[in-house]
Amino acid sequence: MTVFEQLQAVGEKYQAGYLVLVDPDRLEQQDIPRFGQQVQSAGVDALLLGGSFLTNDLSLIAETLQNSTNLPIILFPGSAMQLTSHADAILFMSLISGRNPNYLISEQVKAAPLIQKQGLEPIPTGYLLIDGGTQTSVSFISNTTPIPRDKCEIAWAHALAGQYLGMQLIYLEAGSGAKTPVPDLMISSVKKQVSVPIIVGGGIRSTETARQKVEAGADFIVTGNVIEKDPSLMSAFAEAIHG
Numbered sequence: 001m002t003v004f005e006q007l008q009a010v011g012e013k014y015q016a017g018y019l020v021l022v023d024p025d026r027l028e029q030q031d032i033p034r035f036g037q038q039v040q041s042a043g044v045d046a047l048l049l050g051g052s053f054l055t056n057d058l059s060l061i062a063e064t065l066q067n068s069t070n071l072p073i074i075l076f077p078g079s080a081m082q083l084t085s086h087a088d089a090i091l092f093m094s095l096i097s098g099r100n101p102n103y104l105i106s107e108q109v110k111a112a113p114l115i116q117k118q119g120l121e122p123i124p125t126g127y128l129l130i131d132g133g134t135q136t137s138v139s140f141i142s143n144t145t146p147i148p149r150d151k152c153e154i155a156w157a158h159a160l161a162g163q164y165l166g167m168q169l170i171y172l173e174a175g176s177g178a179k180t181p182v183p184d185l186m187i188s189s190v191k192k193q194v195s196v197p198i199i200v201g202g203g204i205r206s207t208e209t210a211r212q213k214v215e216a217g218a219d220f221i222v223t224g225n226v227i228e229k230d231p232s233l234m235s236a237f238a239e240a241i242h243g
C-alpha cells in the first residue's frame with residue numbers, strides 16, 4: 001500500500017485524519033524515541049517532517065524517528081535541500097498561491113532526481129499560503145504574499161487549478177505559529193469546489209478549533225507548535241479530529 005493509499009484509507013475510516021508536524025530544529029535527538037512511542041499510541045495517522053527553514057541534520061532526526069515509530073513519515077520540505085531516504089513519502093509541493101518561480105518549479109526540478117534515487121513516494125500537493133494574521137517563516141522565506149483571509153474565491157480558484165494540474169492533495173496553510181488559522185468559510189468554499197482531500201494547518205491550538213476545521217470540510221488537520229509544547233495533547237486532538 002502506498003502512503004497516499006494509506007491516507008485515503010484514513011479518510012474512509014474517520015471523518016478526518018490527524019497529522020503531526022515535526023520540526024527537526026525543535027526536536028532533541030534524545031527525546032525522539034519517547035516521542036515516537038507517544039505518537040504511536042495517541043492515534044496520530046502520520047507524521048510530517050520538515051519546515052521552511054532548517055539548521056539541524058534532517059537525516060539523523062528522520063532515521064531516529066523511523067526507528068521509533070511505525071507511522072508513515074512524510075517529508076514536508078521547505079526546499080530541495082530537505083531530502084532524506086529515511087522517510088516513506090514526500091509532499092511534492094508547489095507553492096501555487098505564490099508567484100515565485102523558485103517555489104513553483106525550480107526547487108522541484110532540483111529535488112526530482114534525488115527523490116527518484118532515494119525511492120521516496122512523491123505525493124503531488126498544491127500548497128496555498130493563507131494570511132494567518134502575522135508574517136510567518138514560510139511567507140518570509142518563500143517571498144510570497146499569502147491569500148487574503150476574506151478572498152475565498154481566490155483560494156478555491158487556486159485549489160481548483162491545482163486539482164486540474166493533477167495535484168492529489170490541497171494544503172491550506174496559515175503558517176506555523178499563525179495568529180489565526182485558515183478561516184472556516186474559506187475551507188468550506190474550497191471543499192465545495194475541489195474533490196481532492198484538503199489538508200489544513202497553521203495556528204491550530206485547541207481541539208475545539210481542530211474540530212471546527214473538520215466540520216468546515218478539512219480532510220486532514222496538521223498541528224505543530226501545540227504538540228511541541230505538550231505532546232500529551234495528541235490523543236485529545238486525534239479524538240476530536242477523527243470524529
Ligand code: 1GP
Pocket residue numbers: 021173174175176177178200201202203204222223224225226
Ligand atoms: C503545518 O503550519 C502547520 O502546516 C503547523 O502549524 O505549528 O501553528 O501548528 P502550527
